[in-house]
Amino acid sequence: MRRSRAFIPTMKEAPNDASLPSHIFLARAGFISQVAAGLYNYMPLAKRVIRKIENIINEEMEAVGAQEVELSFVTPVSLWMESGRVEKFGKELLRFKDRKENLFVLGPTHEEMMVDLVRNRVTSYRNLPLNLYQIKTKFRDEARPRFGLMRGREFIMKDGYSFHATIEDLDREFDAMERAYKKILTRLGVDFRVVEADSGAIGGSGSKELMVLADSGEDTIAVCSKCEYGANIEAAKRGARAVIPEAPEANFNKFLTSNVKTIDELAEFFKIDPYYTIKCIAKRVVYEDESEIVLFFVRGCDNLQEVKALNATDALDIVDVDEDELREIGLTPGFIGPLDQDKVKHVIDTDLKDATNMICGANEQDYHFVGVALGVLSDVAYFAEIAEVNEGDICPNCDGVLSFTKGIEVGHIFKLGSAYSEALKAEFLDENGKPQPFIMGTYGMGVSRLVAAIVEQNHDKKGCRWTKATAPYMVNIIISNIKNEAQVELGEKLYGQLQESGVEVMLDDRKERFGFKMKDAELIGFPYTIIIGKELANGAVQICDNQTTKKILVPIDNIYAQIMELL
RNA sequence: CGGGGUGUAGCUCAGUAUGGUUAGAGUACUUGGUUUGGGACCAAGGGGCCGAAGGUUCGAGUCCUUUCACCCCGACCA
Numbered sequence: 201m202r203r204s205r206a207f208i209p210t211m212k213e214a215p216n217d218a219s220l221p222s223h224i225f226l227a228r229a230g231f232i233s234q235v236a237a238g239l240y241n242y243m244p245l246a247k248r249v250i251r252k253i254e255n256i257i258n259e260e261m262e263a264v265g266a267q268e269v270e271l272s273f274v275t276p277v278s279l280w281m282e283s284g285r286v287e288k289f290g291k292e293l294l295r296f297k298d299r300k301e302n303l304f305v306l307g308p309t310h311e312e313m314m315v316d317l318v319r320n321r322v323t324s325y326r327n328l329p330l331n332l333y334q335i336k337t338k339f340r341d342e343a344r345p346r347f348g349l350m351r352g353r354e355f356i357m358k359d360g361y362s363f364h365a366t367i368e369d370l371d372r373e374f375d376a377m378e379r380a381y382k383k384i385l386t387r388l389g390v391d392f393r394v395v396e397a398d399s400g401a402i403g404g405s406g407s408k409e410l411m412v413l414a415d416s417g418e419d420t421i422a423v424c425s426k427c428e429y430g431a432n433i434e435a436a437k438r439g440a441r442a443v444i445p446e447a448p449e450a451n452f453n454k455f456l457t458s459n460v461k462t463i464d465e466l467a468e469f470f471k472i473d474p475y476y477t478i479k480c481i482a483k484r485v486v487y488e489d490e491s492e493i494v495l496f497f498v499r500g501c502d503n504l505q506e507v508k509a510l511n512a513t514d515a516l517d518i519v520d521v522d523e524d525e526l527r528e529i530g531l532t533p534g535f536i537g538p539l540d541q542d543k544v545k546h547v548i549d550t551d552l553k554d555a556t557n558m559i560c561g562a563n564e565q566d567y568h569f570v571g572v573a574l575g576v577l578s579d580v581a582y583f584a585e586i587a588e589v590n591e592g593d594i595c596p597n598c599d600g601v602l603s604f605t606k607g608i609e610v611g612h613i614f615k616l617g618s619a620y621s622e623a624l625k626a627e628f629l630d631e632n633g634k635p636q637p638f639i640m641g642t643y644g645m646g647v648s649r650l651v652a653a654i655v656e657q658n659h660d661k662k663g664c665r666w667t668k669a670t671a672p673y674m675v676n677i678i679i680s681n682i683k684n685e686a687q688v689e690l691g692e693k694l695y696g697q698l699q700e701s702g703v704e705v706m707l708d709d710r711k712e713r714f715g716f717k718m719k720d721a722e723l724i725g726f727p728y729t730i731i732i733g734k735e736l737a738n739g740a741v742q743i744c745d746n747q748t749t750k751k752i753l754v755p756i757d758n759i760y761a762q763i764m765e766l767l
Numbered sequence: 768c769g770g771g772g773u774g775u776a777g778c779u780c781a782g783u784a785u786g787g788u789u790a791g792a793g794u795a796c797u798u799g800g801u802u803u804g805g806g807a808c809c810a811a812g813g814g815g816c817c818g819a820a821g822g823u824u825c826g827a828g829u830c831c832u833u834u835c836a837c838c839c840c841g842a843c844c845a
Contacts, residue, residue, distance in 0.1 A: 209777090211777090211778060211779095211794095211795085212778080212779090212794065212795080212806065213778055213779050213794075214778085214779090215778070215779090216773090216778090216779070216780090216838080217837065217838050217839095219838085219839085234837095236836085236837085237836085237837065237838090285845085288845080289845085290843095291768095291843095292843090292844075308845085309845060311845080340844080342843085342844065343768070343842080343843050343844075344768095344841090344842090344843075344844090346838085346839085351844085418844095517843095519842085612845080614845085616845090642845080644845085680803075680804060681803050681804090682803090683803075684803085712803090712806085713802080713803055713804085713805080713806080713807060714803065714804040714805065715803095715804070715805030715806055715807080716805080716806045716807085717805090717806090718804080718805055718806085719805065719806045720806080722805095723806095731804080733803095733804055734803095734804060735804095
């Protein structure tokens with residue numbers, strides 16, 4: 201492509217609504233333009249990057265025997281009624297009517313559609329397993345779209361669904377897909393981690409997220425210093441503590457603790473480690489038709505992990521409560537302890553099971569109990585894992601130490617089981633001629649989000665630093681002075697040679713000054729820029745490596761061979 | 768959905784407290800000339816319903832009401 205003919209509207213200044221580097225550079229370098237909140241136009245450069253990602257996905261899906269389909273974007277709301285997800289998705293589902301007043305939604309994901317496609321068409325175990333996928337625009341009417349392509353309302357996603365006769369076969373496919381996904385991200389050239397995840401309200405056993413590591417990631421993930429363990433903080437587990445602080449010795453007793461309300465104050469008051477205190481977090485948990493206040497107890501050194509709390513209570517939502525509400529039902533904020541079991545439901549972190557030498561609220565203004573042994577609650581209380589892991593905790597799989605890092609979720613795979621096939625009555629006949637619901641897996645990968653994630657992980661102050669597998673063009677040839685005939689001649693010759701060799705090459709033949717073209721090239725992020733300029737007088741040109749920004753001098757006779765070698 | 772903020776040229780932003788010539792700058796764009804290794808310089812141009820609607824006033828970008836859009840924090844996010 202000749203730069204003089206290319207539609208690449210670069211800008212010196214970013215639109216002021218861009219905050220993340222990926223958003224700023226993709227906008228400035230002429231990849232995307234915003235249309236409305238969470239909606240973007242992809243311009244030629246972005247389109248090329250997207251196609252490269254899609255090609256790699258297609259190749260790897262082909263390799264594992266998944267078949268590509270494309271389902272209609274507009275989907276009848278009746279399917280969503282069948283699965284019961286109309287309410288679950290709520291306002292994120294963009295609903296509208298056609299001229300005949302029929303209700304439709306813009307597909308935010310395609311479980312229902314895919315099950316509908318397969319049901320009554322695949323009817324025998326002999327035709328299983330089956331893995332179908334598509335790469336398609338999705339629409340979710342997010343409450344708050346942000347971060348450019350990272351969290352748009354309209355986005356491109358690869359979504360795949362597998363159908364199996366047995367759980368064992370699903371497990372096999374799940375592992376195969378994990379390997380395929382790892383291979384895709386490796387080929388794209390990004391630094392990533394596969395982590396254990398919460399499977400969300402939809403349920404399912406195995407759930408793994410593929411995270412591109414980047415500081416601006418929205419997810420916090422815990423990773424082990426020694427082994428491969430990694431998990432989303434929402435699902436992270438930990439091993440037994442390596443060092444347990446010295447226990448405060450005391451017999452069971454009620455102690456006057458005037459105005460000592462917080463864990464910090466309590467630990468200071470008794471001169472003890474917060475490990476031996478019990479923290480109470482009161483929340484209102486919301487179910488489909490009702491809600492109630494539940495008290496969650498964790499060690500004073502821990503925090504409540506709300507997603508875990510949600511799973512422990514099987515609730516739809518968890519919201520804050522204020523102190524007045526607590527007083528109304530006879531609780532004393534600041535002094536609530538787990539020994540009083542009859543007012544509201546309690547959930548106690550498993551780490552507190554049979555704990556001894558504890559200090560906790562006495563459910564009475566200005567009093568705490570000391571020397572508490574929770575063994576007495578073993579049979580009456582509900583214990584569940586609700587504490588959030590901390591940095592420095594021990595890995596659940598080895599003796600390494602957990603630390604936190606930020607990640608961008610670009611893939612999520614999990615085992616659906618038969619939730620959808622049962623809801624939509626999608627069945628096959630097994631070996632005994634008995635109808636069985638399909639056992640399913642689902643495999644998502646955010647294509648447009650990957651575009652942003654790649655830049656988020658690969659950029660510097662000047663612009664994008666595309667990986668070789670994702671760069672819109674591999675080589676950019678700058679003719680420093682378009683009026684210099686020798687420069688033009690060599691540029692054109694090289695351009696032709698590289699094109700013939702199948703190299704994706706851009707020829708910057710604009711009537712601009714050198715600095716302008718160079719800045720532009722660095723903003724866009726071509727892996728290699730060949731500079732035909734003043735060194736030509738010495739029979740040489742330069743190759744600028746975009747990763748290192750180093751320039752090397754190459755004699756003109758070697759330039760073609762040299763660049764072909766670098767690619 | 769709660770809290771906050773911003774809407775003026777393609778982009779970045781002045782101008783609005785205290786209403787008063789023809790609404791400005793930088794950048795980008797067009798033309799001519801000079802320049803040609805790090806977003807050049809000179810000259811001349813084009814480009815605006817001051818987000819929208821209503822109101823107050825002799826007069827509104829500026830004051831009042833309504834509304835829409837976008838951004839940020841939070842909630843939400845199979």
